[in-house]
Amino acid sequence: RLKMTFDARAEKSTNMMSARLLRLMATKRTNLCVAGDLRSSAAVLRLADAVGPYICVFKTHVDALDDFSGQFGPQLCEIAKTHNFLIMEDRKFGDIGNTVSLQYGAGNFSVAAWADLVTVHALPGPGIIDGLVSCLETHRAHLKDRACFIVAEMSCKDALTTASYRSEAMKLAETRVDFVAGVVSQSASGIPSPGLIQLTPGVRAGVNGTPQSDSDGLGQQYNSPRHVVLERGADVAVVGRGVTEAPDSAEAAKFYRDLLWEAYLERVSE
Numbered sequence: 001r002l003k004m005t006f007d008a009r010a011e012k013s014t015n016m017m018s019a020r021l022l023r024l025m026a027t028k029r030t031n032l033c034v035a036g037d038l039r040s041s042a043a044v045l046r047l048a049d050a051v052g053p054y055i056c057v058f059k060t061h062v063d064a065l066d067d068f069s070g071q072f073g074p075q076l077c078e079i080a081k082t083h084n085f086l087i088m089e090d091r092k093f094g095d096i097g098n099t100v101s102l103q104y105g106a107g108n109f110s111v112a113a114w115a116d117l118v119t120v121h122a123l124p125g126p127g128i129i130d131g132l133v134s135c136l137e138t139h140r141a142h143l144k145d146r147a148c149f150i151v152a153e154m155s156c157k158d159a160l161t162t163a164s165y166r167s168e169a170m171k172l173a174e175t176r177v178d179f180v181a182g183v184v185s186q187s188a189s190g191i192p193s194p195g196l197i198q199l200t201p202g203v204r205a206g207v208n209g210t211p212q213s214d215s216d217g218l219g220q221q222y223n224s225p226r227h228v229v230l231e232r233g234a235d236v237a238v239v240g241r242g243v244t245e246a247p248d249s250a251e252a253a254k255f256y257r258d259l260l261w262e263a264y265l266e267r268v269s270e
């Protein structure tokens with residue numbers, strides 16, 4: 001699986017969104033996801049537009065915005081269309097099916113209306129996937145262009161995502177390819193099918209042997225772009241503050257894109 005190209009994996013994928021993302025990555029030559037963790041909608045939209053040419057996915061936390069309005073989703077979708085990337089709302093749903101169905105489709109955020117992808121904790125078991133899918137049945141237009149990533153393993157220090165939890169989360173991902181495009185994980189072990197995409201956060205340049213700090217003081221643990229792709233099996237690497245705290249976010253995104261893509265090419269050519 002790790003030696004296969006994104007195009008070859010897209011051929012094997014049984015989830016339509018996973019195939020679409022793998023093809024997008026191959027065509028656009030990028031495996032970078034930028035996490036736009038800023039507090040104002042305008043700043044997030046500006047960031048998305050600036051980094052747009054270098055990313056395959058733009059990841060949001062809309063519940064951290066001070067000024068979220070119904071305009072945000074459609075505006076972000078316009079930018080995504082211009083630059084050809086997918087939008088992931090990192091909601092990390094984690095409740096019973098009925099509740100997540102409400103949270104996904106309704107409320108202020110109406111996530112299902114604008115986010116191509118969402119993240120989901122495995123904790124509640126298969127019912128959480130049923131809940132999200134049932135919500136989409138009422139938004140029929142989107143049944144075919146929505147999918148989720150299951151959080152199997154977290155990047156932060158002392159996370160409770162143990163090996164056995166992780167392995168159960170992988171089984172859930174494998175059995176629900178109808179709606180699961182990938183997993184959020186720190187390593188590739190046990191990821192069964194070539195179609196499942198590994199999304200790996202906790203990425204920042206200048207770590208793994210170099211002086212820059214490998215944590216953020218609040219438990220986040222960082223690895224370098226090369227390390228996550230070559231040693232941890234990341235397909236898509238998530239960079240947040242590595243880009244948002246850089247003096248020029250477009251330059252920073254290009255820098256990370258180059259490092260990550262080079263590492264991917266090295267991985268598939270070995």
Ligand code: UP6
Nearest residue numbers: 035153154155201202220238239240241
């Ligand atoms: N994220 C993690 N670790 C996980 C899952 N998700 O850091 O296990 C998300 C965070 C944040 C981004 O919610 O949006 O990835 C990482 O941002 P950073 O690069 O600024 O640390």
